Amino acid sequence: MPLPPIVFIVDDEPAVLKGLARLLRAAGLAVETFLSSQDFLEHFLPNTPGCVVLDVAMPGLNGLDLQKALAAKGSAVPIIFLTGHGDIPMSVQAMKRGAADFLTKPVNDDDLLKAVRAAIGTDRKTRQARAEVADIQQRLSTLTPREREVMDHVLSGQLNKQSAAELGIVEKTIKVHRARMMEKMKVHSVAELVRLAERAGIGKK
Amino acid sequence: MPLPPIVFIVDDEPAVLKGLARLLRAAGLAVETFLSSQDFLEHFLPNTPGCVVLDVAMPGLNGLDLQKALAAKGSAVPIIFLTGHGDIPMSVQAMKRGAADFLTKPVNDDDLLKAVRAAIGTDRKTRQARAEVADIQQRLSTLTPREREVMDHVLSGQLNKQSAAELGIVEKTIKVHRARMMEKMKVHSVAELVRLAERAGIGKK
DNA sequence: CGCCCTATTGGCCCAAAGTCCAATATCCGT
DNA sequence: ACGGATATTGGACTTTGGGCCAATAGGGCG
Numbered sequence: 001m002p003l004p005p006i007v008f009i010v011d012d013e014p015a016v017l018k019g020l021a022r023l024l025r026a027a028g029l030a031v032e033t034f035l036s037s038q039d040f041l042e043h044f045l046p047n048t049p050g051c052v053v054l055d056v057a058m059p060g061l062n063g064l065d066l067q068k069a070l071a072a073k074g075s076a077v078p079i080i081f082l083t084g085h086g087d088i089p090m091s092v093q094a095m096k097r098g099a100a101d102f103l104t105k106p107v108n109d110d111d112l113l114k115a116v117r118a119a120i121g122t123d124r125k126t127r128q129a130r131a132e133v134a135d136i137q138q139r140l141s142t143l144t145p146r147e148r149e150v151m152d153h154v155l156s157g158q159l160n161k162q163s164a165a166e167l168g169i170v171e172k173t174i175k176v177h178r179a180r181m182m183e184k185m186k187v188h189s190v191a192e193l194v195r196l197a198e199r200a201g202i203g204k205k
Numbered sequence: 206m207p208l209p210p211i212v213f214i215v216d217d218e219p220a221v222l223k224g225l226a227r228l229l230r231a232a233g234l235a236v237e238t239f240l241s242s243q244d245f246l247e248h249f250l251p252n253t254p255g256c257v258v259l260d261v262a263m264p265g266l267n268g269l270d271l272q273k274a275l276a277a278k279g280s281a282v283p284i285i286f287l288t289g290h291g292d293i294p295m296s297v298q299a300m301k302r303g304a305a306d307f308l309t310k311p312v313n314d315d316d317l318l319k320a321v322r323a324a325i326g327t328d329r330k331t332r333q334a335r336a337e338v339a340d341i342q343q344r345l346s347t348l349t350p351r352e353r354e355v356m357d358h359v360l361s362g363q364l365n366k367q368s369a370a371e372l373g374i375v376e377k378t379i380k381v382h383r384a385r386m387m388e389k390m391k392v393h394s395v396a397e398l399v400r401l402a403e404r405a406g407i408g409k410k
Numbered sequence: 411c412g413c414c415c416t417a418t419t420g421g422c423c424c425a426a427a428g429t430c431c432a433a434t435a436t437c438c439g440t
Numbered sequence: 441a442c443g444g445a446t447a448t449t450g451g452a453c454t455t456t457g458g459g460c461c462a463a464t465a466g467g468g469c470g
Binding site for chain 1: 306361
């Protein structure tokens with residue numbers, strides 16, 4: 001039902017690129033290929049599920065730079081690095097920045113397939129989690145400022161009476177805002193509300 | 206106030222071991238040294254804050270094996286690997302398993318110090334988080350089976366009436382258990398209780 | 411200027427939760 | 441068998457929270 005995942009492959013060597021694409025397509029995966037980081041950045045759709053297979057050494061933006069660029073754009077797409085002449089510090093840096101995997105050329109077909117499938121699975125979960133948060137924030141955005149304030153008081157476990165005192169209004173009004181807030185957030189209990197807030201990172205530093 | 210962090214160094218080459226120890230001690234860190242994985246495993250105190258600096262290539266248990274062994278024991282101590290002849294797959298595997306860092310010999314003194322300090326910081330945070338969870342579970346363990354059941358119902362947002370029906374007892378009894386549970390958990394609102402439960406991973410599969 | 415949204419308050423009533431004091435029954439271990 | 445922990449229920453009462461209907465007031469907009 002959701003969009004089919006696509007594997008984006010970036011490698012400046014046409015022969016390697018074609019070979020990788022053929023391998024993955026043979027495994028039933030949708031593939032898009034790019035000969036340069038710039039080319040990829042221009043055509044990459046952040047909303048497409050899937051993963052990226054990236055040669056580390058490329059003219060222009062290299063793989064690590066592209067990883068940074070994607071992170072800067074807020075993309076959490078899993079990245080599998082490939083390298084022919086990489087060294088350990090390079091692989092460690094890539095992994096620290098969240099790379100899904102870091103394989104050496106010539107890459108074992110099976111290793112690559114496993115890594116790609118795992119990355120696609122990771123991406124699916126990440127997207128699902130993000131979608132949930134987006135949904136919660138969508139609901140949050142429908143709250144009036146007052147309702148939002150009241151929500152914070154509820155989340156901190158305060159009684160309506162206390163909230164009323166702090167906001168300088170009567171308890172009755174708190175009840176009205178509170179009821180509307182619960183309605184808009186689509187929750188039926190404080191417990192549910194707290195969990196939503198935690199998931200959406202409300203109250204985090 | 207807490208225990209001072211200790212850097213545990215494991216390397217089968219006495220000269221390297223002494224050199225590393227000297228470097229770290231000169232930086233004001235407490236150090237303990239071991240010439241083998243076995244020796245380390247026998248003397249390592251999981252409750253001591255700090256980190257581990259580990260040579261990858263060692264006779265007997267190598268660094269990766271020791272990492273697994275520690276993980277199997279439930280230790281989350283950060284591990285910094287050192288290697289003279291390691292390869293990329295090795296470093297990637299170590300990082301995937303949660304290594305704090307993976308440095309190549311000859312190691313740059315400054316790189317190592319930075320890595321060690323970062324690892325100690327990570328460990329401090331991990332320990333604090335674990336201590337909080339342990340504290341919560343300590344309180345949990347004081348609940349009677351019935352109180353624990355009632356807690357689950359409260360966490361799922363059920364009314365006392367509903368819980369009573371499901372447990373086949375009258376609402377009055379639910380109130381008693383609920384009040385005692387809140388008391389023992391040291392929380393004053395459902396919101397607080399839900400957050401405690403989330404932190405302690407209650408309700409997670 | 412009317413209309414809608416937001417914020418506010420009021421009253422009335424009911425449901426839900428919490429508090430205090432007291433009592434009974436079971437099971438377990440000394 | 442006695443004492444303690446656990447589970448259960450009762451009554452009486454207070455505090456909180458929620459639902460429904462209604463009303464006022466200010467701001468923004470066509």
